Amino acid sequence: MGDWTMLPEVNEDREGILAGIECFALDMDGTVYLGERWIEGAREFLKRIEDSGKRYVFLTNNSSKNAQVYVEKLRRMGLEVGMDKVVTSGQATIYYLKRYFPGKRVFLLGNDMLAEEFEKEGIVLVEEKPEVVVTAFDTTLTYAKMCRVCDFVREGLPYIATHPDYNCPTETGFIPDVGAIHAFIHASAMRYPDRIIGKPNADMMDYLIERTGADRAKTVMVGDRLYTDIAAGRNNGLWSILVLSGEASMKDAEESEVKPHLIFDSVREIMRYL
Known part of the structure; x- marks a missing residue:
């Protein structure tokens, strides 16, 4: 662990937590899309982040592609982003x-x-x-x-x-x-x-913070996997949100030793708190 302030073990104050977030670190596979299909509401969620004066970056463990391929994929899916928006384990x-x-x-x-x-x-x-x-x-x-x-x-x-x-x-x-x-x-x-190197390990999250210049205590890791995405936030001084649109189920969350700060069905449900 670093020398950052420890975050609460469990906190259901959704509005309070999300009001203090400045940067969303978003997993990709299972969180904002599946294959070539956007998860319902994901595009609107990304726009809402920017409209609320916050920012986001995609943070993916998937090293089967390089960052440029992700930029091109997102463009095919109708989202124009630069290389600065994509951080990969590669x-x-x-x-x-x-x-x-x-x-x-x-x-x-x-x-x-x-x-x-x-x-x-x-x-x-x-x-x-x-x-x-x-x-x-x-x-x-x-x-x-x-x-x-x-x-x-x-x-x-x-x-x-x-x-x-x-x-x-x-x-x-x-x-x-x-x-x-x-x-x-x-x-x-x-x-x-x-x-x-990749999530949930410190090397990936240290690289994220260096790339973005974000404050750990004002950054949230959003993802569908408990043992990578949620553990990455928990172990490295970030907030964590589990979405149930990919790998993990509510049963998994209940049985896991790694507990997210917040749980949503999908990123679409986060919008009402931005």
Whole structure:
């Protein structure tokens, strides 16, 4: 934990909490859209944030795409935003690598578009003799790729992951995410990642605060996952809102040790308090 002021364990003062929020950190998959479809009321919610003099930024663990792809996707869906509005676990991982492994050769288990973002930022990607292993949400996964990454992990190389999510929500259900890949690697190489960058971990949230310049105590993390989105807020000095439009259900929230400050059916329901 940092040196920020601890927030209340439970607080149902919706109007009071939201009145003090200046920045909304919004998860994407399962929170504002599913696939190529906006969750009902999400577009109006984004406009209401801006109309109320507040701001928002998209904060996603999904590293199967780079930030530019998200900007283009949102444009196809009718929302024009700049790169400054999108913060990804891939970007946070690049930041971490530059800080702690500058100039090191990296084997990246990830999609081509993420590899392009890494290389554009000066990360040296290699297929042989890497010095660091990075695993991301690779939707082009092959058995040959899995054999290679397991070999490198088994060698004892530093092993970094972009995020921990087990599943990614889609319009038709859930698909295995990088957490499932980690389970495969562990079964073969007997190691889990040494460092996981994305939500709920501090590296991602520190990167968010640095990028936005936001005050933690006036920032709320809004998402559909208890173990990533809500824990990210709880563990790092931000407010947290769980929406029930994606992965987590009310039953999950009731049974979880990680408790959101507030719960809404969807972001649409938040609008009345802005």
